[in-house]
Amino acid sequence: MKSFVERYEGKVFRVIEKFKLLREGDKVFIALSGGKDSGAAGYVLVKYVREKGIDCELTAFHMNLGLPSSKEVEEVVKEQAKKLNIPLVTCNVADYGVDMAKIAQLPRPICSSCGVIKRYLMNKIPREMGATKVATGHHADDFIVFFFKDILGGNFSWIAKFTPLLPGKGKSIARIRPLFWVGGRENKEFCDSIGLPYLEDACPYAHLERGKWYEIVEYMASKQPDFRRRMMIGIAKLAELLPEETQTLRECEKCGEPTSTKVCAFCRLVQAQKEVKS
Ligand code: AMP
Ligand code: ZN
Numbered sequence: 120m121k122s123f124v125e126r127y128e129g130k131v132f133r134v135i136e137k138f139k140l141l142r143e144g145d146k147v148f149i150a151l152s153g154g155k156d157s158g159a160a161g162y163v164l165v166k167y168v169r170e171k172g173i174d175c176e177l178t179a180f181h182m183n184l185g186l187p188s189s190k191e192v193e194e195v196v197k198e199q200a201k202k203l204n205i206p207l208v209t210c211n212v213a214d215y216g217v218d219m220a221k222i223a224q225l226p227r228p229i230c231s232s233c234g235v236i237k238r239y240l241m242n243k244i245p246r247e248m249g250a251t252k253v254a255t256g257h258h259a260d261d262f263i264v265f266f267f268k269d270i271l272g273g274n275f276s277w278i279a280k281f282t283p284l285l286p287g288k289g290k291s292i293a294r295i296r297p298l299f300w301v302g303g304r305e306n307k308e309f310c311d312s313i314g315l316p317y318l319e320d321a322c323p324y325a326h327l328e329r330g331k332w333y334e335i336v337e338y339m340a341s342k343q344p345d346f347r348r349r350m351m352i353g354i355a356k357l358a359e360l361l362p363e364e365t366q367t368l369r370e371c372e373k374c375g376e377p378t379s380t381k382v383c384a385f386c387r388l389v390q391a392q393k394e395v396k397s
Contacts, residue, residue, distance in 0.1 A: 127309045130300050131163040138283040140252075140295040141168065141175055147295070148180040148208070148245035149254045151199055153192035155317040157256030158199045159306040160298050162315055164254055165203045178250070179207040182240050184233070185219050191318070198316045210244055212236055221395040222388065229324045232388055239385035243376055246292045258298035258306060259347045264332040266354055279361035281354050289368060290377040299355075302340070302347050303333065 121129070135141060141164075149161040161179060168175045179200040183189045193209060200207035212219070222232045245253050262281050269277045287293035298306065310317050340346040370376065371383035378384070 123308060124312050127301060127305055128163055128166065131160075131297050132167055134283050134297050134299050135164070135167055138299075140254075140284055140297060141173055143174045145252055146176040146178070146250045147252045147254050148178050148241075148248070148250040149203075149205070150241055150256070151179050151181050151196045151207075152256065153181070153195040153199070153318045154256065155306045155310045155315075156258055156298060156303065158315050158317045159301075159309045160254055160256040160296075161199065161203050161205075162309075162313065164297055165205060177203075177205045178248075179203065179205050180241070180245060180253070181207065181209045182237060183209060183211045183213075184236075185211060185213045185217070186322075188318075195316055195318050202315055208244070208248065210240065212240065215240060216389045216392075218392060221392045221397070223324070224395050225388075225391055233322075233324070235384045235388055239376065239383070242290075242292050246290065250292060252287070252293045252295050254295045254297060256298060256306070257296045258301055258303060259351050260303045260333055260336050262299070262354055263336050263347070263350050266350075267332070267335075276361060278354070279358050279363060281358045288377075290370070290375075291368065300348065300351055302336075304337070 141147070147164065149157070149164060151157045151161055161177075165177055167173075168177060179196065181193060181196040183193050186192075196209070197207060217236055219233075222236075223229050225232065241253055241255075266278060266281065269275065283296045283299040285294040301309075309315075336347075366379045368377045368379060371378045371386055372381055373386040374383060376383050376385070382390075
């Protein structure tokens with residue numbers, strides 16, 4: 120009988136193969152947050168590339184958010200990159216004009232602002248450094264939570280993006296999510312089993328919005344056998360049926376990064392932050 124670690128790696132390997140997440144010659148930046156999910160994603164990607172002998176360059180990438188906990192987070196990311204035996208690129212969001220303490224005071228949810236900042240820099244920096252893809256630790260529970268939220272919010276077209284491989288377009292770099300078929304609890308068990316260090320609560324704001332949704336997913340999984348796998352198969356099929364977004368991307372008037380509006384969400388956020396009193 121296969122061990123948990125073997126079964127887990129097998130599931131992630133199958134996602135990499137079925138959805139063709141890696142190609143010869145790829146330069147993949149693995150976005151590490153210091154948590155269990157991205158740590159596990161990085162570990163399995165590295166293992167896959169080494170075992171299969173694929174000509175693929177893997178680099179760890181971390182954005183220091185400038186929060187009180189960020190130093191400690193960066194230290195854990197350094198330990199993870201060392202264990203993965205890959206180089207690490209770090210950046211400070213402060214160098215791009217972001218002050219999280221001020222962003223937290225804006226009359227908009229901090230998690231959505233933080234998401235704007237991370238998506239922006241996770242696209243800009245790896246692309247400028249020659250990456251072809253960015254890998255994240257998004258996993259089945261994340262997609263199930265987003266799925267319910269988008270159904271409730273009527274944002275059906277967003278579900279089209281719920282796939283393990285989001286192809287790149289113009290200045291938007293391709294994104295891969297190898298943990299599409301595994302959940303948060305499995306990622307934790309995997310990191311604990313292989314001795315990969317991670318922080319439990321890397322984000323001091325995490326409890327504000329998202330916590331309850333993950334508890335709901337956990338509850339449903341406890342009541343309905345095979346809930347995660349069946350939901351993910353259904354979501355992936357639905358994503359294929361939905362039409363691709365027709366929004367045309369252009370370049371932000373201020374910074375030149377891809378956006379669907381005149382000025383991108385990141386530039387608007389930094390502008391709004393300037394108006395917050397210190
Ligand atoms: P989150 O939006 O915090 O759930 O994070 C989703 C994914 O984004 C994680 O699994 C990581 O791959 C990546 N990520 C989040 N925060 C950071 C960070 N500070 N630096 C690099 N990657 C990050
Ligand atoms: Zn911009």
